[in-house]
Amino acid sequence: MNDPVRLQLVPLGASFQVERGTPLQEALFAYGVEFPCGGRGRCKGCRVKLLAGGIDPSPEEEKLLGAGETAQGWRLACRARAESDLTLEIAQWEATILADETVFEFEPGEGLGLAVDLGTTTLVAQLLDLKTGCVLGMRTALNPQARHGADVMSRVQFAAIENRQPVLEELIRKEIGGLAKKILESAKVEGAAVRDIVIVGNTVMHHLFCGVDIEPLSRYPFEPERDGMMEFSASRLGWNLPGDPSVRFLPCLGGFVGSDILAGILATRLDACDSLSMLIDLGTNGEIVLGNRDGLLCASAAAGPAFEGARISRGMRAATGAIASVSSAGRGLEMHVLGNAAPRGICGSGLVDAAAAGLDLGLILPSGRLANGAREWMLRPPVSLTQTDIRELQLAKGAIAAGIKLLLKERGASAEEVERVYLAGAFGNYINRTSARRIGLLDFPEEKIRPAGNTALLGAKLALFQLNRGPGDYRGILEMTRHVPLASSEEFQETFIESMGF
Amino acid sequence: MPRYSQLYDAILKGDLKTAVSTTQEALAKGADPENLVAESMVPAMDEVGRRFEANEYFVPELMIAARAMKGALEILRPLLTQKGAKPTGRIVIGTVKGDLHDIGKNLVASMLEGGGFEVIDLGINVSPQQFVEAVKRTNAEMVGLSALLTTTMPSMRTIVQAFKDAGLRDRVKIMIGGAPITQEYANEIGADAFGENARTAVTLARQLMGVC
CATH class of the missing domain: 3.30.420.480 (Domain of unknown function (DUF4445))
Incomplete structure (x- = not known):
């Protein structure tokens, strides 16, 4: 590289060199930054914030972002080039692949x-x-x-x-x-x-x-x-x-x-x-662990892909343009769209929130039916929630809730005895705990639920x-953990069906 | 309008207690058990199936409706047998070898029962041999196969083949269903019908029996 400049990406923590003058679109695409409009400078989805270094805003950026935002350092990655060393905050990485920065105790080793x-x-x-x-x-x-x-x-x-x-x-x-x-x-x-x-x-x-x-x-x-x-x-x-x-x-x-x-x-x-x-990982295959020093039980429950936005009519993963949270405010709805872009879909956390808000507003009945026989509920155009979407969510949350109930039963414990519920994974970080309880996914008091990254x-x-x-330590854990096969248990099937309602 | 509307309503609402008590009351008043089935139970389960198909009812509502229907049927069944009443058809049903999902299969079995069929449910993880033997034993006219996984649906082909090998293929109609199943797959393996949901399963079974 003849004339390199260094780019640092926040919050991912990636740091790398590119040739001076490289378009940011080229440099950032390799790191998974999306360009929703194809990099044509139309959608603001690829916004980055300059934390260090300088990029002069183009007239287009001034127009699209407004003078206030450009003054704060916001730029469009699809319009800018790396002319100097830069530290950039990527707006769409409000929700991204989850790394880990936990400080932990360890005994030093070598290499x-x-x-x-x-x-x-x-x-x-x-x-x-x-x-x-x-x-x-x-x-x-x-x-x-x-x-x-x-x-x-x-x-x-x-x-x-x-x-x-x-x-x-x-x-x-x-x-x-x-x-x-x-x-x-x-x-x-x-x-x-x-x-x-x-x-x-x-x-x-x-x-x-x-x-x-x-x-x-x-x-x-x-x-x-x-x-x-x-x-x-x-x-x-x-x-x-x-x-x-x-x-x-x-x-x-x-x-x-x-x-x-x-x-x-x-x-x-x-x-x-x-x-x-408990430790719960809410994915397509939801995993649940319950126990303490006296022993652990683990199980998996096939929740289907609803929490990841799949098989939901406007579902998407947590990326730019996804409705990530919904709350009922008075008679209306408040929504947060990732990347402050125009909404183009809904991700898992938004889906759980939307169902909770719908229940609160009486637009979704406890059976899961949309009130008044409606076929869909428009959240914010073009994103709506259909009756089928709610059914998919019912299947997903029913499977997890049933898994939790059966492990508790196997252990001979009640939900009240559980002191802490750790939620693993990205979804656990973004899911609203009140909403998760409202829809019967995680029937635990909010303060007991802890996103664990x-x-x-x-x-x-x-x-x-x-x-x-x-x-x-992992060997000890292996010995003290017993796997409970849920799918073949008749009781699971019944509990699953019972847990589908809200 | 169904003749015994209380039983009809009780099944639709999934009210087991009322379904049982109204059935007993109707019988005490001299109602014909065959009429109770034909004029209340079957139309009620048809309506349940319609609502399920239209997404108005979901699995829990369908299950409790089926439970109420079964409560009534348990009272009626001995009386029907006594009278020598013939079921619409006899069907052996099961989840194929390798698969353990039984909710969908149970829904179909209930809908068929509610539709006047005699259902022999072999449960889950059922081998081709078990299907063949059940048909020999019961003289069933139909077989219903369920698979929920793409990894287990190939079992269906093996089962169709097992009926051919046993020389029974001409005697039974084979109907298949489950999330990954399609009409193309049914054609490919030589099944007689593919039921997209619990309601179409009943419609198809009636067609296969030539009753409507």
Whole structure:
């Protein structure tokens, strides 16, 4: 690079160099910034705020953003170029792939470690200095397997029924290997040895990464046959990394509940608490853990993709233009649209809020029916909620609520005895707790519910420090956790149906 | 307007207690059990199915309606047997091998029962052999297969084949359904019908039996 300038992106924490004069659209697109109008300077969706460095506003930006906003440092990424070192806040990253910046206790080790949260949809990796515990670099990416199916069951189908498991394995191994390489390059730690790599993910991700035959997960009783810890050398995975680190995929807890939840327990210390706590990850496959130091129960409940905005007529993920929150104010509605753009859809948190507001306003009946036989409820044009959308939400929240009830029953405890409910994952950060209670998704007092961020990544980082010193805590957790298969329980079916109403 | 409107209303509302008590009252007053089924129960479940299809009713409402219907049917069934009344048809139903989802299958079974069919429910994770044996044992004219996962729907093809192998394919009509199932898939595997929801399942079953 002849004449580089450095860009820093907030809140992602990415830092990288580009050639002076590079269009920001080009530089930021690689980091997942979206350009809703295609970069034509029409929609304001790609707004960035200058925190350091200078970009002169163009006349177009003055016109679209107004003099007030440009004076505050707001610019349109699609109109600007990197003429100097810049620190930029990305407006649409109000909701983004969730990293982890939790400060944690650790015993210092040697060298570098890489923690990877391998999600069905997204990947997050952080490079750590095992001596200081500092995060030296991080990267996020979309799981490249997603092109062969959005949810775990469609991946299982692709792999087991269509006999394409090697395709998925190669895709994910290549992606994570590339990610590791890029992090090391940009962290400027040339030559420093990476000691360990820890990967966590659900059971399907475990099998698809490790090359364990996925067929047992495709049929009744959906019990994995080999879901323990898997260890590889980086070179065996085709990764050329300094120090040829060992790569460990942490063990699954049972059924579809994988090491991302094991890591979540490690991060929230559910296993060390006296009082009863829960850890809930609200995804397509909702995972629930209940217990304390005397023992833990875990289960997964297929909630379907409603919380991720799929199968909802105007559903979308939490990105620019998504209605992310709704509240009833007097007779009207107040809404927050991500990226302060024009609304173009609704994401999971908005959906939960909208249902709660609809119930409060009497526009949605406790049965889930829209009042007066309406077919849809216009929130803000063009975004409306249809009767079918509400039915999808009922299925999703019914499955989670039923899972919670059955685990409590299995434990012989009441909901009141639960002292704390940790919500893992991005959705847990954005969901409104009052609304979640109002629709019967999480029937706990607000003050007991605590968004816990990316507990999978934090737990993976904690594991990095424990791997080489005797039995890590995760082994103890593995022993004290029992998986409860819900889907085959007749009681689950009944409780599920009972939990569909509001 | 159904003749025993109280029973009709009770089923529609999912009021089990009233469904049972009005059935007993009607019988005490000399009502014909076959008429109760034909003029109250069947039209009530038809209406429940219509509302479900129109998204007015959801799974919980359909389930409680079915529960009320079954309460009434339990009283009526011995009387119907005594009289030698014939069901509209006899159908063996189950969730295919590898799959454990039974809510959808239960809804279809209830709707069929409410539609005057005799239903032999084999439950979940049912092997091709179990389906074949149940048909031999009961002389059922129809088979209903349910699968909720793309990974388990291939079992349906195996079951159709098992009926061919057993020499029974000409004797039974095979109807399939479930979230990933389509008409194309039904054609592909040689099933006789695809029911998109619990209501169409009843309509199709009647058509297959040649009763309407």
